[in-house]
Amino acid sequence: MFSAPLVLLGLLALPGLYFLLRLTPPAARRVRFPPLALLRGLATVERTPARMPLWLLLLRLLIAALVIVGLAGPQLHPPPALPGRGPVLLVIDNGWASAGDWAARRDAALQVVASAEQAKRGVSVLATARDASNATPRVQGVMPAVQAAQMLAAMVPEPWPVDRAGAARALRGATGDVVYLADGITDGPGFGAFMTALHPSRILSDGVVATLLAAPRLLANGELAVHLAAGGRSGRVLAETATGDVLANAAFADDEAHLALPVAVRNAVVRLVLTGPASVGGTLLLDNTARGGMVGLLAGAGNAEAPFLGSLYYVRRAVPLGSETMTGDVAALLAAKVNVIIAADAPFNDTQIQALRGFINRGGVLIRFAGPLTADAPDSLAPDVLLAGDRRLGGALTWSAPQSLAPFAAASPFAGLPADTGVSVSRQILADPTQLSPGTVWASLHDGTPLVLGRQMGAGYLVSVLTSANAAWSNLALSGLYPAMLGRLVQLAQGAPPKPDAPLPLAQALNGSGGLETAAGTASVTARELPDLMVSPEHPPGLYGGGAAMLALNMGGHVPPVVAAALPGAVAFDGAAEPLPFGPWLLAAAVVMLAVDLIISLLLRGLLRLRGAVVVALLLLVGAGHANAQDAALGTTLGYVLTGDAATDQITADGMSYLSALVSAHTSAQLGAPVGLTPGVDDISLYPMIYWPVLPGSAAPSAAACEALVSYMQHGGLLVIDTPGGDAGAAGSGAGFAPGAADAVQRDTACLNLPQLQPLTTDNVLAHCFYIVLDFPGRFVGAPVLIANEAARDADGVSPVIMAQNDWVGAWARDNAGNPEQTPLPDGDDQRILADRFGTNLVIYALTGSYKADQASLPALLNKLSAP
Structure with a gap:
């Protein structure tokens, strides 16, 4: 088929072109004119001029034919998407696994409907x-194609598996003749029976495009590990806040990112999202x-x-994964804004008790373990009244x-x-049994003696464990x-956890594209059944419960x-429906043949020798290579050091590209695209500024790289x-990120x-060289x-290095x-x-040096000039 069939009428001109080319003699060949004596004896009989060689004539006719056919837009169509002649039954998988290619799936379905409309065939639709x-899947009866198209346009992927x-x-x-748009996965043991009942005439599928993230895990080092159960291995996982800000991202290595x-930042993350189709x-x-x-x-x-004897030895090892610990006195811990304080046999004075009560009322959790110091003189900071002294069980006495x-x-x-x-x-330590409050006993011994007392105070909790934090008074710590x-x-610092068998109503549900929506149904789950629950319309993925009792039901x-x-x-x-145009290939072939024709014509006329023809052909085929150093020499270009980590290199390339565009847009400097460099291998001398992102765990630079730098x-x-953050406890908002x-x-x-x-200060020219x-x-x-420092700078007062x-x-x-x-913090x-402004200053500083350094002395100069 052709997209412009009328152009083919040009083929009718080929016979006329044949005779025209046949009658037209070739151009005269240039030769050296011989002496007149050589003309003696020449016959005066008139001869017919030589005609164009037949092979050259056919070549030119072929060129003309290729141009005409190429301009007509020839297309190669696949086999028809609609087999048979009766009604068409369109079966489409619209479960969670189809969300990754839903746009292509819907377009293919609409193309099938459009083909049915052209063939005047009815359409019925079955969403699986x-x-x-x-409601169980059912066939939407035979309908006009227009109505089927409207149904498909409104269809969306559902956030649960299909019902085979x-x-x-x-x-x-x-x-009807079945056209099946498959999601490429089996979805359980019923797939074979489904395909037998389906008996499709044609199957359209992009294979497995489903992406599935497994439940995240907290590692011992505080990192959040995300396992990729299916698809998307070239993507990245983004950590997003409730407003959609990206706090961090990580690439997958061996299907895990x-x-x-830091804890404070991790607690602000509400969802992890895989890059790519939602x-x-x-x-x-x-x-x-x-x-x-x-x-x-x-x-x-x-x-x-x-080890083994200290009151905090076992406590530190029992703190949940993902929590950060620090030691100090009451004032230091409160100043650090901790969520939980665990005190092992630590008596408090009245000032400390008052400060701790305020900490608890604001939402903090204080957990106090008993010991000899607190047993002798119990204070008032306890869920219930405690008796002085202690109770000993077992022993010779x-x-x-x-x-x-x-x-x-x-x-x-x-x-x-489990107990x-x-x-x-x-x-x-014993609690006064005559003054126990209802509900404060959270754990007790077999004889009924309270072991753990707890009480909510304001927004927080006060807990007393009436035995030691180590193994001195019990083997609980072991x-x-x-x-x-x-x-x-x-x-408890996040709020009271849900009860195991308490129903948790659906608060927000995930749709098929991963967006949160307000729950419309009456679905609910319990904390006990959630780990083994399969998502379905009765239990859609989303958030169940509320506040601290909220639990997430994900697909993984x-x-x-x-x-x-x-x-x-x-x-x-x-x-399935897109034709394959090959007209451009015909036009390209015509251009190549035209170049061959030109070379042959020059040869026949004696204007080009064979050796020259070969040289011209090679020059047309071989192009010049590209060199980064040439670009840097001909223009102003920034560089950055390649780390070998694909994610870091991509972020660095994107950041340097934006900075180059920003500087070009707001200053008179015009920068080219930044170039990734390997010092010691690439020539780095032509770049005014090189950004080097240093990664923890990366290999040290080679001797050649050091020499080049x-x-x-x-x-x-x-x-x-620069680094992507700092160590835990380092200065700045990046502490703990690297x-x-x-x-x-x-x-x-x-x-x-x-x-x-x-340290760089605002007095330095870098702080005011542009912004x-x-x-x-x-x-x-x-x-x-x-x-x-000033002694190590060059003659213009420019530092050779900046570090942060x-x-x-x-x-x-x-x-x-x-x-x-990524989202800047905080x-x-x-x-x-x-x-962005500081980045602009960095580039201007690298390009111009300290030519604006006199601005630092401008106020003093003005004051001196204005003095009487």
């Missing part, structure tokens, strides 16, 4: 997933089980960290034996935990129950494993050394012989920015659509604007 009302058994039942008695986030399988909602807290530890006296734990009550935060019969308590109980208590672990289906003869969606700095280059960053910088720069550095900036933020702010841990490229980076890729877009 149940709808939100849990229900769809197979719906196919009984259905008529690790997000290193889908419910590529979205993970986070509840309080994925969040942690800042846990402060303090002890009364002695070496609290002594007592008749009683150590007591084991009783089962936990349903109202206790420990409900659902470890191996736990025995030999010594404890049991597996100890970290489980401590985890429940630490979780709650749908059947993704297994590719055998679909013989399947055609891709984009190949040293030479670069010595000859006027500006090397900007553990090991300080050691990595020290290791990688050891061979550079860096000059003595000093006047009072701070130097990137994605993070607050870490010191270091610059060479503010992740400047993270704030500069934009995607192809111009959207920011001030978001306002901080990004300041980072």
